[in-house]
Amino acid sequence: xxxxxxxxxxxxKFGLFSEHWSPKIAGELNGQQVKLTKLQGEFVWHKHDExxxxxxxxxxxxxxxxxxxxxxxxxxxxxxVPKGIExxxxxxxxxxxxxxxxxxxxxxxxxxxxxxxxxxxxx
Numbered sequence: 001x002x003x004x005x006x007x008x009x010x011x012x013k014f015g016l017f018s019e020h021w022s023p024k025i026a027g028e029l030n031g032q033q034v035k036l037t038k039l040q041g042e043f044v045w046h047k048h049d050e051x052x053x054x055x056x057x058x059x060x061x062x063x064x065x066x067x068x069x070x071x072x073x074x075x076x077x078x079x080x081v082p083k084g085i086e087x088x089x090x091x092x093x094x095x096x097x098x099x100x101x102x103x104x105x106x107x108x109x110x111x112x113x114x115x116x117x118x119x120x121x122x123x
Contacts, residue, residue, distance in 0.1 A: 010058055014038070014096050016123050023099060024123040035099040035120065039091040047086040053101045055079050060095035064088075 013026050013036055020040045027034040039062065055064065056078040064071045064079055065088040073079050081087050089097075 008034075010036070010096075010098070013123055014058070020094070023120055025120050026098075026123055028103065031103055032100055033103045033120075035101070036123070037097050037099065039089055039095045039097055040093065041091065043089045045086055045088045048081075048083050048101075050083055051102045051104065052083050053081045053099060055081065055089070056098040056100070058096040058098055060091060060093055062095045062097065063090040063092075065090055 008026055013024070017024060018038070020038050021043060023035040023037040025033050026036050036058075039060075045065075055062065055073060057073045057075050059075060061075070062073045064073060064081065067086055071079055
């Protein structure tokens with residue numbers, strides 16, 4: 001048994017930061033990272049050519065805009081956005097979001113913007 005194994009309390013982790021659109025790494029498994037982030041407002045249109053992304057809404061309500069439709073993701077629901085699909089998360093009110101994605105995934109995918117985070121902090 002791994003002696004470093006610890007459970008993660010999402011409320012405690014979300015309490016460690018307040019900034020929006022700045023994912024934090026909360027765990028890693030099999031080359032995938034579990035990232036926590038707070039969202040509010042509109043993100044940039046982007047896609048990930050090589051990575052699927054799982055968006056799990058912990059608190060709030062998130063609209064995932066796709067080029068042909070919008071999907072509403074409520075608390076305790078998740079959406080998987082397949083690689084290559086252009087999307088834009090939009091949060092009218094603050095949303096707490098957990099992401100599962102490969103460690104190599106850049107938050108803005110193929111779109112470079114002031115929201116791009118090249119280095120993520122562990123919490």
